[in-house]
Amino acid sequence: xxxxxxxLKKEEEVIFRLRAIFERFGYKKFKMSKFEExxxxxxNRNFLSSENILTFSGLDGKLLxxxxxxxxxxIKNTKGNYKIPERVYYNENVYRVRxxxxxxxxxxxxxxxxxxxxxxxxxxxxIRLAQKSMAIVSDDYIMDISHMGFVMGMIEELGxxxxxxxxxLQGMSEKNTHSIQEFCEQYGVKEALKNALVEMASLYxxxxxxxxxxxxxxxxxxxxxxxxxxxxxxxxLKANGVSEHLNLxxxxxxxxxxxxxxxxxxxxxxxxxxxxxxxxxxxLVHKLGKNSDAIGFAVYLDLLERYDNLQKEYxxxxxxxxxxxxxxxxxxxxxxxxxxxxxxxxxxxxxxxRVKYKQLWSMKERGLEIIAEND
Amino acid sequence: MxxxxxxxxxxxxxxxxxxxxxEGIGYGCPSILENTRKLxxxxxxxxVRYFWVKPSDVAIYVERxxxxxxxVGKDILLEQSSDVxxxxxxxxxxxxxxxxGKKGGRIDTDRTLRVATKFPNIARKxxxxxxxxxxxxxxxxxxxxxxxxxxxxxxxxxxxxxxxxLENDLEPWEDIVQISARFIANKASHKFLNAxxxxxxxxxxxxxxxxx
Numbered sequence: 001x002x003x004x005x006x007x008l009k010k011e012e013e014v015i016f017r018l019r020a021i022f023e024r025f026g027y028k029k030f031k032m033s034k035f036e037e038x039x040x041x042x043x044n045r046n047f048l049s050s051e052n053i054l055t056f057s058g059l060d061g062k063l064l065x066x067x068x069x070x071x072x073x074x075i076k077n078t079k080g081n082y083k084i085p086e087r088v089y090y091n092e093n094v095y096r097v098r099x100x101x102x103x104x105x106x107x108x109x110x111x112x113x114x115x116x117x118x119x120x121x122x123x124x125x126x127i128r129l130a131q132k133s134m135a136i137v138s139d140d141y142i143m144d145i146s147h148m149g150f151v152m153g154m155i156e157e158l159g160x161x162x163x164x165x166x167x168x169l170q171g172m173s174e175k176n177t178h179s180i181q182e183f184c185e186q187y188g189v190k191e192a193l194k195n196a197l198v199e200m201a202s203l204y205x206x207x208x209x210x211x212x213x214x215x216x217x218x219x220x221x222x223x224x225x226x227x228x229x230x231x232x233x234x235x236x237l238k239a240n241g242v243s244e245h246l247n248l249x250x251x252x253x254x255x256x257x258x259x260x261x262x263x264x265x266x267x268x269x270x271x272x273x274x275x276x277x278x279x280x281x282x283x284l285v286h287k288l289g290k291n292s293d294a295i296g297f298a299v300y301l302d303l304l305e306r307y308d309n310l311q312k313e314y315x316x317x318x319x320x321x322x323x324x325x326x327x328x329x330x331x332x333x334x335x336x337x338x339x340x341x342x343x344x345x346x347x348x349x350x351x352x353x354r355v356k357y358k359q360l361w362s363m364k365e366r367g368l369e370i371i372a373e374n375d
Numbered sequence: 376m377x378x379x380x381x382x383x384x385x386x387x388x389x390x391x392x393x394x395x396x397x398e399g400i401g402y403g404c405p406s407i408l409e410n411t412r413k414l415x416x417x418x419x420x421x422x423v424r425y426f427w428v429k430p431s432d433v434a435i436y437v438e439r440x441x442x443x444x445x446x447v448g449k450d451i452l453l454e455q456s457s458d459v460x461x462x463x464x465x466x467x468x469x470x471x472x473x474x475x476g477k478k479g480g481r482i483d484t485d486r487t488l489r490v491a492t493k494f495p496n497i498a499r500k501x502x503x504x505x506x507x508x509x510x511x512x513x514x515x516x517x518x519x520x521x522x523x524x525x526x527x528x529x530x531x532x533x534x535x536x537x538x539x540x541l542e543n544d545l546e547p548w549e550d551i552v553q554i555s556a557r558f559i560a561n562k563a564s565h566k567f568l569n570a571x572x573x574x575x576x577x578x579x580x581x582x583x584x585x586x587x
């Protein structure tokens with residue numbers, strides 16, 4: 001039986017379609033329990049996007065946490081390694097505080113991870129799947145690509161401390177060129193490097209347009225290698241005619257402790273923040289003691305709740321009224337006839353005025369009768 | 376046709392000055408100058424729609440994407456740690472965030488410091504860096520009387536000229552950060568309306584560099 005589309009909310013429809021695609025590319029579903037030991041998250045707090053973790057005590061007194069993240073658990077349990085890659089995807093609720101709400105929220109997340117040797121094909125496959133995922137949500141999407149090697153390659157040239165780098169990265173993430181300039185003046189950064197940092201933060205646009213400009217900013221091998229990696233992925237996508245919607249944006253910097261290669265974020269027109277986010281995170285895998293690389297992404301489905309902002313016009317197609325002496329057998333028969341016809345029917349004794357209907361029907365001794373229409 | 380750019384302006388003097396900048400670079404909307412109670416003004420010809428909102432709310436409108444760009448004080452951005460692009464320092468509405476207390480006094484590190492402020496996050500962050508134990512007293516106006524009445528030891532507030540402080544027998548003790556008006560953009564809008572926002576940014580940047 002095919003489900004009528006109107007029955008599925010946008011999020012639900014997206015989940016079904018994403019799962020179908022991931023399965024077709026050989027990803028296996030990963031099902032995890034609702035909670036993990038708190039220590040596990042506390043040790044990897046920097047990887048989590050919000051500081052807050054919802055905790056409670058287990059029966060043996062151990063502190064447990066409702067999962068704020070799925071990737072960490074996948075990596076902890078993975079059997080993937082450099083020789084044998086593992087492909088998994090998940091569809092789980094995570095519990096986080098979304099900024100500005102000040103409360104924990106249950107967030108539906110769908111994502112995938114490729115754990116193994118991440119070569120050019122693996123990167124390409126994951127980025128292509130991210131593109132497909134975005135296209136499922138909306139045709140009007142943009143995917144921004146950055147590379148931690150490129151950004152950190154330049155920042156390492158400055159030879160500053162970690163906390164100083166963080167201030168600089170904060171400025172980068174805001175495309176805050178005046179604060180970057182101020183920072184450079186404060187720490188005596190050379191004019192040429194300062195201008196390069198400002199240019200790097202402001203650079204934005206299609207890969208064709210911006211890649212040559214980014215190349216001009218390279219000051220070491222690390223930066224050149226990073227761009228070569230982006231270029232390799234891009235030309236492979238281009239050869240397949242699917243290089244649209246991609247932009248370079250080096251202001252996107254998250255988690256320098258964990259991410260190390262290509263990172264990316266997806267936006268759709270009409271939603272004010274990114275709905276997809278991912279990248280290469282070998283550092284995290286190594287930190288959890290696994291001998292492997294990894295790349296993956298997650299789609300935040302809670303943000304789609306407001307995207308199709310159409311309230312259903314009617315609660316039901318037909319509001320069917322009956323009376324005390326109506327033959328209930330005949331009533332059920334009529335209801336089945338109407339629903340088999342694809343219409344939604346709500347059966348009530350009285351029209352209380354609370355239900356918004358397209359047509360008002362009544363069932364009397366004579367049979368069915370249309371009383372009113374709202375079209 | 377290109378979608379309109381939605382601009383959030385802070386009600387008050389700074390917002391009016393900021394509107395002047397927009398008008399000067401070709402985003403005028405004459406109806407805005409009529410003295411009405413309306414809060415939304417449109418000029419289809421120039422492709423802009425302005426909203427007047429409470430100054431401390433500008434960043435929220437932009438962060439949530441109903442305004443694509445906006446003009447907001449750095450104090451608000453720091454206090455709310457808004458997730459937006461901060462594209463330009465307009466160099467107007469200059470003032471500073473400072474710790475102030477009674478004239479001739481100093482911070483007593485011997486006990487918990489009571490801090491009255493409208494900016495609890497900025498104050499907390501500043502004193503945490505100094506490893507001082509503090510107690511925040513969040514107020515919404517007339518901060519200056521808190522130390523006079525002995526409710527707090529210091530205040531953290533915006534200081535423009537310092538006259539208000541002086542008149543209340545207070546003085547600035549330590550500067551926290553310099554404040555001025557910033558041109559901000561929603562991150563998603565900056566991507567989907569990249570060309571028109573960039574155009575606006577460049578024109579504004581020209582005006583500002585010329586001034587300084």
